[in-house]
Amino acid sequence: MTPIRPRPNRRTIGSAILVLCLLPALLSSSCVTPSVSGKKKSAEESPAQFHYKMATGLIYEKKAVAALKELAIGLNKDPHHARSHxxxxxxxxxxxxxxxxxxxxxxxxxxxxxxxxxxxxxAASYMGLKRWQDALDTLLPLIEEPLNPTPWLAHNNIGWCYYKLGNHIKSVQHLEMAIFHKKKFCLGYYNLGLVLKARGRLEHARLRLEQSRKLCPHHAQTLLELGDVYEALSRNSDAQNVYRSCRKIAEGTLLGERCKTREGSL
Incomplete structure (x- = not known):
């Protein structure tokens, strides 16, 4: 069996997906999103709440720096406004x-x-800092929280934290729970495939990566990982095909060059 080629360290895309999924909830958390100009603070709301609403409006307009400045003004007036923090x-x-x-x-x-x-x-910020245990401790209460609207994200990130901490068994358990909660969660299948691959369970890794590919056919990293698994299983023709697809999707990037190199080596 061909050994699996080592990979440079890379961060899971779980945090990025988490951020994207949180944004709709964030923007719907205030009753009204005001426009940037022409609004007067109502008598009922605190100064921080007014600036918080202004900031959400600026986010809609993709003005993150201006939103941060607005929030800083509000927190200077009321440092106890949780949603502004x-x-x-x-x-x-x-x-x-x-x-x-x-x-x-x-x-x-x-x-x-x-x-x-x-x-x-x-938890996502701790993951960005590679503080895996802190992220795990922050995430674990979420899986016991009945009001958590995105349990699959919690299980996905918990699974990745366990993986980075070296506990592959618990990692697999939580990643399996992630795809149980959300059947079409391609990130969950991808991360599960990576962990199974690292454990040497190549057939199981192949199945999960193929499921990820089916759900997200243009995710080049999945194709690269799947090609490596095919190659390790001596399925060189399949490996060459997915490397070729990866090369085309990621053309002009370092990832595309890696796929091109692997395709040419078979």
Missing amino acids: YLSGFLYMGRKNFSESVVHLKRALELDPKLLEARNSL
């Missing part, structure tokens, strides 16, 4: 400033322990 942390996470994100998200949870969005985002 949450939104600040969320935006810093999107800008890959994970250290600053953690500060705001931890504060948001201290102020409102039931703010599930903040817990999800805090």
Whole structure:
């Protein structure tokens, strides 16, 4: 059996998916999203709430820096506004400033322990910092939370944390739960395929990566991993075909070059 080629370290795309899935919930959390100009603060809302609403409007307009400035003004007036801390942390996470994100998200949870969005985002920020145990400790309460609207994301990220911590058995268990909760979760199948591949369970890895490919046919990284598994199983023709597809999808990138090299070696 051909040995599986080692890969350079790469971060799972779980955090990115988590951020994208949280955004709709974030933007719907305020009753009204005002336009950037022409709105006066109502007598009923706090200054921080007013600036929080202004910030959500700026996010709709893809003005993250302006939104952060608006939130900072509000928090200067009321440092105990949990959702402003949450939104600040969320935006810093999107800008890959994970250290600053953690500060705001931890504060948001201290102020409102039931703010599930903040817990999800805090875990994602810890993952961005490769603080796997902190991320795991943050995520585990979510799988016991009946109001958590995205249990598959929690199980996916828990599974990845266990994988990075070297506990492959628990990693597989949680990744299996992720795809149980969401049958068409291609990221879950992809991550599960990677863990099974690392454990040497190549046939099982092949099945999961093929399922990921079926759901997300243009994800080049899945094709590269699947090609490696085919090659390790001496299915060189299948490996060459998926490497070729990967090369075409990722043309002009380093990933595309790796696929091209593997295709040419068979």
